[in-house]
Amino acid sequence: MANIVIDKIKKTFGSFEALKEISLEVGDGEFVSLLGPSGCGKTTLLRIIAGLETETSGQILIGGTPVNGLAPKDRGLAMVFQNYAVFPHMTVFENVAFGLRMKKADQNRVKSQVDKAAALLHIEPYLDRYPNKLSGGQRQRVAVARALAVEPKVLLMDEPLSNLDALLRLEMRTELKAVLQASGTTTIYVTHDQTEAMGLSDRIAVMYDGRIEQIGAPVDIYSHPASRFVGGFMGSPPMNFIRLPVTNGTVKLGNMNHAVPASVEREIVLGLRGENVSLAPLAEGLRLDVRVAEPMGSHLLLTGTIANQPVRVILPPGESVKAGEAIGLKLAADRLTWLSPETGLALNHPSR
Amino acid sequence: MQNIKKTWIPYLLIAPSVIFLALLFLLPLIQTIWLAVSEGGAPSLANLRTMAGDLNFRLAIRNTFLLALAVVPVQIVIALAMGSMVAKVDGGRETILWVWTIPLGISDLAAGLLWLSILQNSGYLNSLLFSFGLIERQANWLSYQTPIALFFAIAVAEIWRGTAIVMVIIVAGLNQVPKEFREAAEVFGAGPWTRFFRITLPLIKPALQSALILRTVLAFEVFAVVYALGGTNMPVLVGEAYTWQNQNQNYGVAAAYAVLIMVISLAATLVYLKAVRVDPERLP
Numbered sequence: 356m357a358n359i360v361i362d363k364i365k366k367t368f369g370s371f372e373a374l375k376e377i378s379l380e381v382g383d384g385e386f387v388s389l390l391g392p393s394g395c396g397k398t399t400l401l402r403i404i405a406g407l408e409t410e411t412s413g414q415i416l417i418g419g420t421p422v423n424g425l426a427p428k429d430r431g432l433a434m435v436f437q438n439y440a441v442f443p444h445m446t447v448f449e450n451v452a453f454g455l456r457m458k459k460a461d462q463n464r465v466k467s468q469v470d471k472a473a474a475l476l477h478i479e480p481y482l483d484r485y486p487n488k489l490s491g492g493q494r495q496r497v498a499v500a501r502a503l504a505v506e507p508k509v510l511l512m513d514e515p516l517s518n519l520d521a522l523l524r525l526e527m528r529t530e531l532k533a534v535l536q537a538s539g540t541t542t543i544y545v546t547h548d549q550t551e552a553m554g555l556s557d558r559i560a561v562m563y564d565g566r567i568e569q570i571g572a573p574v575d576i577y578s579h580p581a582s583r584f585v586g587g588f589m590g591s592p593p594m595n596f597i598r599l600p601v602t603n604g605t606v607k608l609g610n611m612n613h614a615v616p617a618s619v620e621r622e623i624v625l626g627l628r629g630e631n632v633s634l635a636p637l638a639e640g641l642r643l644d645v646r647v648a649e650p651m652g653s654h655l656l657l658t659g660t661i662a663n664q665p666v667r668v669i670l671p672p673g674e675s676v677k678a679g680e681a682i683g684l685k686l687a688a689d690r691l692t693w694l695s696p697e698t699g700l701a702l703n704h705p706s707r
Numbered sequence: 708m709q710n711i712k713k714t715w716i717p718y719l720l721i722a723p724s725v726i727f728l729a730l731l732f733l734l735p736l737i738q739t740i741w742l743a744v745s746e747g748g749a750p751s752l753a754n755l756r757t758m759a760g761d762l763n764f765r766l767a768i769r770n771t772f773l774l775a776l777a778v779v780p781v782q783i784v785i786a787l788a789m790g791s792m793v794a795k796v797d798g799g800r801e802t803i804l805w806v807w808t809i810p811l812g813i814s815d816l817a818a819g820l821l822w823l824s825i826l827q828n829s830g831y832l833n834s835l836l837f838s839f840g841l842i843e844r845q846a847n848w849l850s851y852q853t854p855i856a857l858f859f860a861i862a863v864a865e866i867w868r869g870t871a872i873v874m875v876i877i878v879a880g881l882n883q884v885p886k887e888f889r890e891a892a893e894v895f896g897a898g899p900w901t902r903f904f905r906i907t908l909p910l911i912k913p914a915l916q917s918a919l920i921l922r923t924v925l926a927f928e929v930f931a932v933v934y935a936l937g938g939t940n941m942p943v944l945v946g947e948a949y950t951w952q953n954q955n956q957n958y959g960v961a962a963a964y965a966v967l968i969m970v971i972s973l974a975a976t977l978v979y980l981k982a983v984r985v986d987p988e989r990l991p
Contacts (some may be wrong), residue, residue: 407890407893407896424894426895428895432894433895434894435895436887436890437887438887440887440888440890440891442888442891442906443910443989444910444912444989444990452894453892453895457895458896485988485989487991501895703709
């Protein structure tokens with residue numbers, strides 16, 4: 356077990372700045388996700404922590420020890436790769452035992468550690484087989500077992516579920532969470548899938564363009580995005596952004612006037628989560644012109660326009676709204692995000 | 708009706724190549740075998756007996772095997788080293804590979820003559836050694852009196868000429884191995900040599916097997932380089948076949964040599980297929 360301190364890590368490839376002085380602290384036993392679109396630098400950061408890539412400047416400490424310049428094997432970590440990287444020419448047993456064999460652990464310890472990891476990941480029946488005969492999900496279990504068998508101080512995972520089909524991904528996600536909670540290993544998890552990050556993490560670091568855009572607990576990031584990028588990236592459907600005119604420090608939402616942060620003058624952007632609305636009489640609520648209504652079973656998804664700007668909102672499944680109708684919406688006043696139209700940054704963010 | 712037509716199309720398309728090979732490969736092969744084991748139209752072991760009784764026979768077998776034994780392992784090791792090195796190169800990789808494969812484009816006789824110009828009495832090597840004052844007069848490297856130097860010279864020329872094809876196969880094999888395998892091994896504590904021997908080498912087994920078979924079969928057929936550098940000073944199997952065919956005008960004994968070379972090549976291939984067994988279950 357160990358904490359990780361990432362201090363002003365910078366990485367340039369030629370003239371391209373892949374990481375712009377990233378700082379991040381991960382507590383002992385904490386699960387932190389690096390979430391962002393492809394090309395945001397999340398995998399580069401993970402590979403620098405692993406020692407597979409060298410930082411241009413900055414420092415990394417694992418358990419208080421600086422690891423810059425150390426070989427991956429001397430950093431006390433294990434890693435799970437996106438394409439599993441389970442060795443095809445070794446049996447599942449030898450794969451899981453690989454790290455221990457490299458450490459010259461004695462046969463008894465190898466056996467007991469492999470059995471333990473195999474039991475945790477439910478791969479005991481396959482120990483004698485070759486990975487070739489296993490499904491993607493089983494191979495990923497082997498990869499996770501291989502990582503846990505060495506009892507690493509830190510576990511790094513690089514999009515471990517993205518090669519699995521949707522159903523299996525959901526199942527593995529739940530299982531991964533249970534396994535890692537049980538082992539209490541400090542984990543950094545790279546993903547571009549926001550539901551994965553939400554479900555698994557203690558904290559999420561949303562990355563964009565080589566920077567950490569926002570870091571916090573999943574619910575905080577979801578409800579209080581620090582910027583337009585974070586709001587738009589998190590959640591499905593993504594957050595709606597509606598440009599509204601400001602008069603005397605308020606905006607008109609239907610027949611209600613809502614005070615907005617004082618710093619803006621003419622216009623403000625309202626960040627609205629699709630589920631933070633309820634149906635109201637057209638005369639009272641904010642007018643939504645419905646273009647498409649999709650009953651999804653668990654909810655009713657409406658696509659349309661508010662003040663001529665495209666939005667998606669969610670209503671309870673029982674409501675009956677049809678395409679072409681105009682409806683009124685009441686907004687949950689305490690769950691609104693206000694953003695600057697110029698910078699795209701949140702104006703009422705708790706951290707500001 | 709259409710289905711019947713369709714099933715015939717593949718065979719129709721393949722037919723020219725099959726006929727071509729049958730006419731120009733299978734037929735001569737059968738004829739050669741018959742030539743080797745017959746005399747005056749009747750089955751006979753006379754040719755084989757003449758071959759085995761010849762003065763040069765044992766020498767040719769010994770030299771051919773020694774050459775194969777000296778050349779093939781060195782070529783495999785060099786090709787593995789070249790392939791591993793070029794894998795680490797980012798810029799100019801294609802250029803390096805291009806330069807390395809130049810010997811592939813040179814015919815073996817030309818390669819032999821090229822090395823002759825270096826190693827003959829008035830060649831570049833002697834000039835160089837002389838200019839450094841290391842030798843007092845032109846040294847003779849390629850005569851029957853210096854069999855070890857001659858063997859060494861032929862081996863070096865063969866290695867120079869034939870390593871490129873091994874490297875091409877091995878580089879192709881290495882390209883098939885995702886870098887994550889090596890990275891995973893590195894993270895879990897394997898050093899560079901362990902990574903090479905326990906991860907990379909087993910994963911390129913199919914390429915290694917192909918390279919070994921191809922190179923060994925070619926090594927048993929070594930001729931032009933030997934002929935260019937040593938003339939008849941170092942008898943090898945194909946050289947003997949050539950001598951019996953052209954100088955002695957004895958086609959039967961020449962055919963016997965040809966059949967012997969084929970049998971040796973087949974045997975070597977079988978040995979490799981068994982020894983470097985590729986289990987499809989253990990491939991990525």
